[in-house]
Every structure is written in structure tokens, then in C-alpha cells.
Amino acid sequence: MINAPQIVEIKEIVSETPTIKTFKFDWDSNKFGEVNPGEFLMIWNFSDEKPMSISNISNNELSISVKNIGEFTSQLHDLKVGDEIGVRGSYGNGFNTDFDAKKLLVIGGGVGMAPVTALTHKLVENNEVDVLVAATTKDELLFLEDLENVGANVHPCTDDGSFGFKGYASDCLNSLLEDSTYDYAFVCGPEIMMIGIFNILEDAGILADYSLERYMKCALGVCGQCCVDNTGWRICMEGPVFNSEKIRLIEEFGKYRRDASGVKY
Numbered sequence: 001m002i003n004a005p006q007i008v009e010i011k012e013i014v015s016e017t018p019t020i021k022t023f024k025f026d027w028d029s030n031k032f033g034e035v036n037p038g039e040f041l042m043i044w045n046f047s048d049e050k051p052m053s054i055s056n057i058s059n060n061e062l063s064i065s066v067k068n069i070g071e072f073t074s075q076l077h078d079l080k081v082g083d084e085i086g087v088r089g090s091y092g093n094g095f096n097t098d099f100d101a102k103k104l105l106v107i108g109g110g111v112g113m114a115p116v117t118a119l120t121h122k123l124v125e126n127n128e129v130d131v132l133v134a135a136t137t138k139d140e141l142l143f144l145e146d147l148e149n150v151g152a153n154v155h156p157c158t159d160d161g162s163f164g165f166k167g168y169a170s171d172c173l174n175s176l177l178e179d180s181t182y183d184y185a186f187v188c189g190p191e192i193m194m195i196g197i198f199n200i201l202e203d204a205g206i207l208a209d210y211s212l213e214r215y216m217k218c219a220l221g222v223c224g225q226c227c228v229d230n231t232g233w234r235i236c237m238e239g240p241v242f243n244s245e246k247i248r249l250i251e252e253f254g255k256y257r258r259d260a261s262g263v264k265y
């Protein structure tokens with residue numbers, strides 16, 4: 001674990017959708033440790049620091065994919081190739097990738113596709129992988145081509161029906177389950193989407209890993225900002241990925257979370 005940010009130069013920026021950009025930078029894994037899908041980084045823009053999932057892991061290069069939703073993320077979107085950011089991590093427990101010759105289902109909604117895309121790159125090496133890519137509209141669908149190129153079976157789904165299945169990710173999942181079943185699933189997206197998916201997968205008897213987000217400050221397990229009721233698990237240490245058995249015990253899952261001052265909303 002590193003506790004001081006490493007200063008890295010942005011090598012490449014890709015505009016993925018009208019609201020999401022991918023930032024690529026060098027990362028010496030011999031020096032800073034191996035990085036696994038589902039782990040996250042703390043990104044520092046020299047004034048604030050926020051958590052971001054790793055969307056691609058290559059030899060000595062990492063990517064993050066950032067949705068512009070507020071002050072910090074909009075400042076990141078203003079960066080240019082050659083600009084520097086601070087990076088600390090990687091942190092957290094990633095996805096379980098110990099599968100062989102299984103039929104697996106990956107589900108990502110919006111920028112929730114970031115961690116599950118890095119995961120899919122690994123899973124396709126030894127498994128058959130279906131990926132349900134959900135977004136509000138066609139222009140916001142993330143990584144379709146990349147996922148097809150690595151050999152995943154991609155199922156796009158949009159709320160407004162502008163591309164692929166018309167409806168929510170949960171509707172698309174119900175439709176996939178009419179013809180298929182899966183040995184295991186992996187889910188990341190807005191919590192309102194994940195709770196719907198969780199209920200369907202539980203009914204179908206399909207165990208899964210779910211990646212959760214909570215407001216984070218230290219990411220080192222010290223401040224307690226990202227603890228969840230009633231287990232007290234810290235999303236930065238015991239998470240951000242939890243399996244079905246653990247998700248069943250997180251009472252606030254799909255119900256509420258806490259803001260920067262700890263107030264429930």
C-alpha cells in the first residue's frame with residue numbers, strides 16, 4: 001500500500017461518450033504492486049482527491065474512466081495530454097476472478113462499466129462471458145467495441161431504446177435469463193440498478209460480486225467515512241466488491257447512503 005500519491009503524466013485521453021473520458025498513464029507494477037480488476041485508485045488533482053475505478057490494466061499502463069458530474073470530475077475533464085495528476089493505490093478488494101470454463105455474466109450500468117470492463121478482459125481468457133452493457137441512451141453506452149474485440153458476447157441495453165434492448169438493465173437481465181443461466185455474475189452501476197439486479201439474481205439462484213460506492217476520504221480504512229450499516233464494513237477496505245452472501249447483510253444497500261458529513265440521504 002502506498003500512502004503518498006505518485007505523480008504521473010497523462011499519456012492519452014479518449015472521449016468515450018458525451019460525459020465520460022478515459023485517462024491513460026504509465027504505472028510501474030513492479031514498483032507499486034500488482035493491480036487487480038475491481039480495485040480503485042485515489043486521484044489527486046492537486047486540490048482534491050477522489051476515488052476512481054481502474055477501467056483498463058495493461059503492461060505498465062492503467063486507465064481510469066471518469067464521468068463529469070461535479071467540480072472535481074469537471075476539473076479532470078479539462079486536463080490535457082501531458083498534464084499531471086497524483087495517484088495513490090491501488091486499494092480495496094477486487095472481483096473474484098478464480099473461474100475456469102464457466103459461463104459468466106457481467107453487468108455494468110453507465111460509468112459502472114469501468115471496473116467490469118477491466119474484469120471482463122481477464123475473465124474472457126478462460127471463460128465464456130456475456131456482458132450486459134446498460135446506459136440511458138445510445139451515446140452513453142461504454143466500451144461496446146472493446147468488449148466485442150476481446151471476445152465477450154455483448155448485450156447492449158438502453159432506457160430509451162435508442163440502441164439494443166429497450167428498457168432497464170433489470171428488464172434486459174430478465175430477458176437474458178429466459179434462454180440462459182450463468183455460473184456466476186458481476187455487477188457495477190447505480191445502486192438503484194444493482195438492487196433490482198440483486199433481487200433477480202437471488203431469485204434465480206445466481207451468486208454474484210457487486211461493486212459498491214460510498215463517500216470516501218482516506219481510502220485507508222482509518223476515517224470510517226465509508227462504513228455501511230449494520231456490518232460496519234468499510235467500502236475502501238472490506239469492499240468495494242462484496243459477494244452475494246455479504247450484500248445480504250448490508251442493510252443500507254439499495255436504501256440510503258451518507259454524504260461527506262455522514263448524514264443519511
Ligand SMILES: Cc1cc2nc3c(=O)[nH]c(=O)nc-3n(C[C@H](O)[C@H](O)[C@H](O)COP(=O)(O)OP(=O)(O)OC[C@H]3O[C@@H](n4cnc5c(N)ncnc54)[C@H](O)[C@@H]3O)c2cc1C
Nearest residue numbers: 050051052053065066067070071072073114213214215216
Ligand atoms: C470505489 C469507487 C470507485 C469509483 N469509480 C468511479 C469511476 O470509475 N468513474 C467515475 O466517474 N466515478 C467513480 N466513482 C465516483 C467518483 O468518485 C465521484 O463521482 C466523484 O468523486 C464526484 O466528484 P465531483 O466533485 O465531480 O462531484 P460532486 O458534485 O462533489 O459529487 C457528486 C456525487 O459524487 C459522489 N462523490 C463525491 N465525492 C466523493 C468521494 N470522495 N467519494 C465517493 N463518492 C463521492 C457523491 O455521491 C456525490 O453525490 C467511484 C467512487 C467510488 C467510491
